[in-house]
Amino acid sequence: MAEPSDGLRPRFLLWLSVRFMTLLLQNLVNGLLLGGLYVCIAIGFSLIWGVLNIINLLHGSIIVLGSYIAYYAFTMFGISPFLAPLFVIPMMFAFGYGLQLAVLNRVVDKPVLITLTLTFGLDLILNNFMLAAFTANFRRVVFKDPFETLDLYGVIIPVDRVVAMALALVLTLAFYLLLNSSRIGRAIVAVRNDRDAAVLMGVNVKQIYAVTFGVGAAFAGAAGCLLSVVFPISPMSSGLYLGKAFVICVLGGLGSIGGALIGGLALGVIESMGVMLAGPEHSVLTGFLVLLAVLAIKPTGLAGKRGYE
Amino acid sequence: MLRLTNVSAGYGQIQVVRDVSLDVGEQEIVCLIGSNGAGKTTLLRAISGIAPFCVGTIEFNGEDLSDLPGHEIVTRGIAHVPEGRRLFRTMSIRDNLLMGAFRRRSASEIKHNLDRVYHLFPRLAERRDQAAGTLSGGEQQMCAIGRGLMSEPKLILIDELSLGLAPQVVDNLAKTLLHIRDLGISILLVEQDVEIAFELASRGFLLDSGQITVVGTTAELAENPQIKLAYIGA
Numbered sequence: 001m002a003e004p005s006d007g008l009r010p011r012f013l014l015w016l017s018v019r020f021m022t023l024l025l026q027n028l029v030n031g032l033l034l035g036g037l038y039v040c041i042a043i044g045f046s047l048i049w050g051v052l053n054i055i056n057l058l059h060g061s062i063i064v065l066g067s068y069i070a071y072y073a074f075t076m077f078g079i080s081p082f083l084a085p086l087f088v089i090p091m092m093f094a095f096g097y098g099l100q101l102a103v104l105n106r107v108v109d110k111p112v113l114i115t116l117t118l119t120f121g122l123d124l125i126l127n128n129f130m131l132a133a134f135t136a137n138f139r140r141v142v143f144k145d146p147f148e149t150l151d152l153y154g155v156i157i158p159v160d161r162v163v164a165m166a167l168a169l170v171l172t173l174a175f176y177l178l179l180n181s182s183r184i185g186r187a188i189v190a191v192r193n194d195r196d197a198a199v200l201m202g203v204n205v206k207q208i209y210a211v212t213f214g215v216g217a218a219f220a221g222a223a224g225c226l227l228s229v230v231f232p233i234s235p236m237s238s239g240l241y242l243g244k245a246f247v248i249c250v251l252g253g254l255g256s257i258g259g260a261l262i263g264g265l266a267l268g269v270i271e272s273m274g275v276m277l278a279g280p281e282h283s284v285l286t287g288f289l290v291l292l293a294v295l296a297i298k299p300t301g302l303a304g305k306r307g308y309e
Numbered sequence: 310m311l312r313l314t315n316v317s318a319g320y321g322q323i324q325v326v327r328d329v330s331l332d333v334g335e336q337e338i339v340c341l342i343g344s345n346g347a348g349k350t351t352l353l354r355a356i357s358g359i360a361p362f363c364v365g366t367i368e369f370n371g372e373d374l375s376d377l378p379g380h381e382i383v384t385r386g387i388a389h390v391p392e393g394r395r396l397f398r399t400m401s402i403r404d405n406l407l408m409g410a411f412r413r414r415s416a417s418e419i420k421h422n423l424d425r426v427y428h429l430f431p432r433l434a435e436r437r438d439q440a441a442g443t444l445s446g447g448e449q450q451m452c453a454i455g456r457g458l459m460s461e462p463k464l465i466l467i468d469e470l471s472l473g474l475a476p477q478v479v480d481n482l483a484k485t486l487l488h489i490r491d492l493g494i495s496i497l498l499v500e501q502d503v504e505i506a507f508e509l510a511s512r513g514f515l516l517d518s519g520q521i522t523v524v525g526t527t528a529e530l531a532e533n534p535q536i537k538l539a540y541i542g543a
């Protein structure tokens with residue numbers, strides 16, 4: 001009889017399940033930490049899409065530009081990238097506001113294909129400008145005193161990522177408050193609801209469009225600051241970020257902050273689980289597969305609401 | 310206070326309203342009647358500066374409004390309660406009302422006007438946090454009128470007060486309009502229900518295929534054979 005000795009097998013199974021739970025938990029934590037940043041990537045994109053009906057192909061490049069500003073502020077002046085949103089937000093707002101007023105407002109009423117083509121062209125310009133100015137080399141923010149990592153019963157939690165995620169959620173909250181409890185936010189939502197009625201209330205629609213694009217760009221830039229701590233920076237990343245924003249908006253449901261929140265966290269967790277189950281090279285693929293599945297089952301996205309609330 | 314002289318307006322190539330002259334006095338309710346497609350809505354949109362094209366002079370308290378962009382009209386003291394209410398559906402009643410005061414800057418004034426609207430329509434006060442898109446037709450019309458009042462106008466343009474509403478609801482709204490007039494606000498009322506229109510207004514204009522064909526006090530209009538035949542069915 002070659003039975004294993006009593007107690008060994010149960011103990012092995014226990015060890016295995018604890019290992020598995022820890023691994024699962026670790027990936028869940030990784031996914032949520034990543035997802036918080038994804039939320040921040042998506043809110044501005046979703047706002048511009050929802051209010052202006054513009055699919056802003058510049059979005060990824062604006063994120064990268066935010067990362068570069070944070071990177072150079074860090075390497076040249078020693079300013080922490082976590083503080084960079086304080087000046088990147090007004091800079092990117094001005095950039096977006098000016099761009100909408102000077103360029104995009106001319107075609108904002110045209111079919112989506114026209115605005116899509118225009119933002120595609122603008123993206124080429126901005127991206128190539130960044131390639132020329134910053135080169136395609138990957139850059140990294142390297143802290144002199146690296147942040148610690150916490151070890152909670154075998155689940156490793158990097159503190160810098162926790163800070164980045166917390167700030168991303170603070171930004172999302174600020175975005176929510178801006179849209180829901182400020183005069184200008186109300187006007188943005190009103191224009192989205194009914195443009196003519198908003199004009200009757202005294203809203204200058206072209207100006208609100210510019211503000212909306214400015215806000216979208218500002219939050220993209222802020223997301224870039226936070227991402228600079230986590231990911232290597234290069235103009236080549238813009239397409240990746242744009243793709244994520246797109247997936248999150250469709251996954252969560254277009255045009256609401258709740259949708260971006262659910263979509264962003266979900267995508268983070270899905271990708272992270274994809275890494276665990278299929279290997280890191282398949283993480284992006286998993287995201288798209290789940291997106292296809294969601295679209296097949298619930299075409300309005302997970303949150304499934306219309307209108308900006 | 311409002312005087313239109315030879316106003317023509319329409320959409321692109323299509324001229325809907327031709328050579329309309331019309332006036333509204335201080336603290337007066339004036340009605341504009343006419344069959345479907347006569348151009349009543351278009352005329353109100355022209356006054357508010359949101360008709361795609363408009364020629365002629367629109368004068369309000371001595372100022373020429375013709376060249377003002379649509380979003381400036383409300384600052385001159387004209388509010389517009391559009392056809393079909395056009396509320397901001399995802400927003401609460403309160404936020405809709407606050408949008409009415411978008412161009413008002415003084416917080417105390419806004420508060421005062423908000424209280425005034427809640428006083429006129431206690432139902433809105435009860436439901437202030439409810440999304441406007443979920444209100445009943447009558448409540449929506451109250452909200453739309455309240456939103457108009459929030460800009461503290463001297464004149465309100467109301468397009469189709471009774472549209473889709475039960476007679477009793479219309480009666481209540483009509484009473485409120487008289488009350489609003491007594492607050493010193495003039496009303497230009499577009500109304501399909503001629504009986505209601507004549508009951509409220511002191512004078513009226515008949516718009517027929519884009520042109521004003523009959524003008525007079527409502528008592529005169531009620532006796533007019535053309536109107537009797539087409540609208541009162543007597």
Ligand SMILES: Nc1ncnc2c1ncn2[C@@H]1O[C@H](COP(=O)(O)OP(=O)(O)OP(=O)(O)O)[C@@H](O)[C@H]1O
Pocket residue numbers: 320323325343344345346347348349350351352392
């Ligand atoms: N956006 C538009 N583009 C082109 N033509 C329009 C537009 N809106 C209205 N019209 C046309 O203008 C004419 C007048 O419409 P309008 O809405 O002013 O009439 P109305 O008197 O308000 O009618 P109703 O009593 O049905 O509300 C109609 O023939 C209509 O088809």
Ligand SMILES: [Mg+2]
Pocket residue numbers: 349350351392468
């Ligand atoms: Mg009409």
